[in-house]
Amino acid sequence: MDWHQLWEITSAPDNIPIVALLFLVPFYAWYGLRQALENDRLVAQLEKDPAMAKTHHRKTQPWKPGWSREVHVWPYLMRIEFLAALIVTFILMVWSITLNAPLEEPANPNLTMNPAKAPWYFLGLQEMLVYFDPWIAGVLMPTLIIIGLMVIPYIDTNPLGNGYYTFRQRPIAILSFCFGFLGLWVLMIIIGTFIRGPGWMWFWPGQTWDHNRLVFEVNRDLHEIWPFSAVIPQTSWLAKGLFGGAVVALYYLLAGLAVHKVFVLNEFTRKIYRRMGLVQYLTVQFFFVTMLGLPVKMLLRLLFRIKYVWVTPWFNI
Amino acid sequence: MAEKNNAKPNNKRGLTALLEQAQEKSKALKEKVIEEAKALKEPEKTQLFRSIFRVKHDEQPRNRALSVLTNVFFHLHPAKINRDAVRYSFTWGMGGLTFYLFLVLTFTGVLLMYYYHPTKAQAFRDILYLEHDVPFGKLLRNMHRWAAHLMIITVWLHMFRVFLTGSYKRPREFNWCIGVILMVLTLLLSFTGYLLPDDQLGFWAVTVGTNMARATPLLGHEGPFGAQLGMTPYNDVRFALLGGSIVDANALLRAYIWHCIAIPLLAAIFMGVHFWRVRKDGGISGPAPVTLESEVKEAKGPTPVIMRPSGMRE
Numbered sequence: 262m263d264w265h266q267l268w269e270i271t272s273a274p275d276n277i278p279i280v281a282l283l284f285l286v287p288f289y290a291w292y293g294l295r296q297a298l299e300n301d302r303l304v305a306q307l308e309k310d311p312a313m314a315k316t317h318h319r320k321t322q323p324w325k326p327g328w329s330r331e332v333h334v335w336p337y338l339m340r341i342e343f344l345a346a347l348i349v350t351f352i353l354m355v356w357s358i359t360l361n362a363p364l365e366e367p368a369n370p371n372l373t374m375n376p377a378k379a380p381w382y383f384l385g386l387q388e389m390l391v392y393f394d395p396w397i398a399g400v401l402m403p404t405l406i407i408i409g410l411m412v413i414p415y416i417d418t419n420p421l422g423n424g425y426y427t428f429r430q431r432p433i434a435i436l437s438f439c440f441g442f443l444g445l446w447v448l449m450i451i452i453g454t455f456i457r458g459p460g461w462m463w464f465w466p467g468q469t470w471d472h473n474r475l476v477f478e479v480n481r482d483l484h485e486i487w488p489f490s491a492v493i494p495q496t497s498w499l500a501k502g503l504f505g506g507a508v509v510a511l512y513y514l515l516a517g518l519a520v521h522k523v524f525v526l527n528e529f530t531r532k533i534y535r536r537m538g539l540v541q542y543l544t545v546q547f548f549f550v551t552m553l554g555l556p557v558k559m560l561l562r563l564l565f566r567i568k569y570v571w572v573t574p575w576f577n578i
Numbered sequence: 579m580a581e582k583n584n585a586k587p588n589n590k591r592g593l594t595a596l597l598e599q600a601q602e603k604s605k606a607l608k609e610k611v612i613e614e615a616k617a618l619k620e621p622e623k624t625q626l627f628r629s630i631f632r633v634k635h636d637e638q639p640r641n642r643a644l645s646v647l648t649n650v651f652f653h654l655h656p657a658k659i660n661r662d663a664v665r666y667s668f669t670w671g672m673g674g675l676t677f678y679l680f681l682v683l684t685f686t687g688v689l690l691m692y693y694y695h696p697t698k699a700q701a702f703r704d705i706l707y708l709e710h711d712v713p714f715g716k717l718l719r720n721m722h723r724w725a726a727h728l729m730i731i732t733v734w735l736h737m738f739r740v741f742l743t744g745s746y747k748r749p750r751e752f753n754w755c756i757g758v759i760l761m762v763l764t765l766l767l768s769f770t771g772y773l774l775p776d777d778q779l780g781f782w783a784v785t786v787g788t789n790m791a792r793a794t795p796l797l798g799h800e801g802p803f804g805a806q807l808g809m810t811p812y813n814d815v816r817f818a819l820l821g822g823s824i825v826d827a828n829a830l831l832r833a834y835i836w837h838c839i840a841i842p843l844l845a846a847i848f849m850g851v852h853f854w855r856v857r858k859d860g861g862i863s864g865p866a867p868v869t870l871e872s873e874v875k876e877a878k879g880p881t882p883v884i885m886r887p888s889g890m891r892e
Binding site: 285292304314330358363366425426430431438 | 639642643645646652655656657658659660661662663664665666667668670671674675678679682702705706709716717719720721722723724725727728730731734735738739741742743744745746747748750751752754755758762765768769772775776777778779780781782783785786787789790791792793794795798800801802803806824825863864865866867868869870871872874876887
């Protein structure tokens with residue numbers, strides 16, 4: 262166990278935000294989900310007791326008859342804003358006095374940094390480069406993430422949970438967002454920071470970053486692996502392209518079926534599913550299946566050392 | 579007949595209301611006249627607070643509301659809000675903090691600009707000068723750096739909160755989209771700033787980052803179908819970003835202009851729309867009373883069955 266190495270990574274000034282992220286994200290996830298479960302209990306109680314649902318007990322915050330519905334912004338909101346600004350200013354001051362912003366040697370194109378890491382918030386994309394070609398990891402995926410985020414309001418046909426924390430009323434939405442945000446985006450940033458060392462090689466936390474380490478991994482394309490290698494002519498672009506295309510199509514079909522099974526899992530999800538139009542449904546399917554493609558490809562690479570699934574003369578996936 | 583009977587009391591009520599309004603107005607006018615007369619009589623009694631804030635400093639509900647509404651900086655707020663909307667457990671305060679950090683970054687950024695030249699010869703030396711000779715220069719640079727990192731975290735947590743509370747749902751769909759754009763702009767702001775110290779860290783981070791642009795489909799010289807469309811390292815999208823085929827003087831200048839002028843302006847415009855829409859869409863979404871599953875209506879829209887995937891099996 263090389264504690265020094267671990268400390269060096271953790272205490273690098275530009276990694277401080279990630280260390281903060283390690284605490285802040287789980288805290289706020291817990292903070293939100295705790296309220297969600299609390300509200301779910303309230304909802305379950307109200308579903309059983311329709312008379313109660315007609316009273317102020319629907320409110321998720323404490324309320325007593327006679328309390329005014331609204332409060333003055335001055336001072337009740339502005340004092341909070343002022344206090345928050347003060348606290349953050351204080352934190353920033355202390356942070357800036359105690360820790361210096363990193364400054365390395367002057368830029369030198371002839372001296373490559375190893376590892377050359379992107380800014381920490383893009384490390385997820387850089388980690389994706391291991392599993393996909395740059396045009397997917399660096400261009401297509403970011404575009405799809407942005408578009409995927411923007412279409413969320415238009416494909417989520419579930420009217421419940423508007424303006425309060427809940428889990429039971431929107432399980433698929435919450436789980437898939439948490440999977441994408443916590444399980445893929447934040448986790449890959451953490452991998453990119455703490456695990457990836459020189460040569461973008463995998464070093465477990467506490468393992469020394471050995472700049473001379475060599476890894477004799479042979480990554481192969483799917484069609485080079487038995488039994489496919491026995492069937493597919495290895496020199497024919499056409500055969501390889503058709504095979505890879507068929508595999509990708511099969512993945513989209515199977516994953517799409519699996520996603521569909523989730524949509525029709527129980528009476529509640531079926532109710533939401535019935536509210537969906539065809540365009541909405543296909544959009545959801547596309548983004549879900551594409552998002553799932555990332556961990557699938559990661560596992561294929563990490564467990565089976567598969568480089569590409571689909572090889573063509575123009576692009577590889 | 580019934581209609582007439584109904585109309586009469588309504589009319590009466592309308593008249594009394596009008597009368598009351600007129601009385602109130604004349605009362606306010608009278609007070610104003612008395613006050614102005616007083617001011618004429620006692621010229622030595624100035625009203626400093628009121629001259630600045632336009633309302634008296636007292637605890638009348640009317641003046642509390644006016645002190646928000648008639649202040650150019652506070653008028654983003656409504657005069658009154660839902661009593662629960664101020665609860666930290668619901669809002670997490672992340673959106674507001676993001677905006678505050680943007681202000682901090684603008685302030686420290688403008689101060690930094692006084693000491694910085696976006697040229698290869700001077701950029702790195704300017705940072706050294708800032709760190710060692712400018713009074714509080716080190717603090718200034720540190721604050722700018724850390725506030726930028728913090729802003730990214732607050733943006734993400736803001737998005738997380740908005741998702742968990744379902745606040746992107748009707749009628750706030752479009753404001754969510756604007757929020758996504760603002761998040762991307764925040765990341766780009768931070769990324770363009772990364773190159774400016776012109777050190778190894780920034781140079782290689784931006785090299786790694788913009789190398790991905792080589793692989794843009796159709797528009798990058800290493801991307802799918804790029805070569806077929808005549809893309810070379812000297813005319814593709816990466817060249818446009820860097821103003822050259824390598825990260826050099828032009829890239830530094832471009833990053834500087836994106837970082838200090840173009841993206842902050844864009845972000846300011848989108849922020850204006852974002853805040854305006856928060857108000858127009860009825861304030862923040864909650865904490866709202868819960869809706870029950872039993873109240874969700876079955877979909878019976880005009881959409882034909884064939885356009886509903888759920889209807890296909892029927």
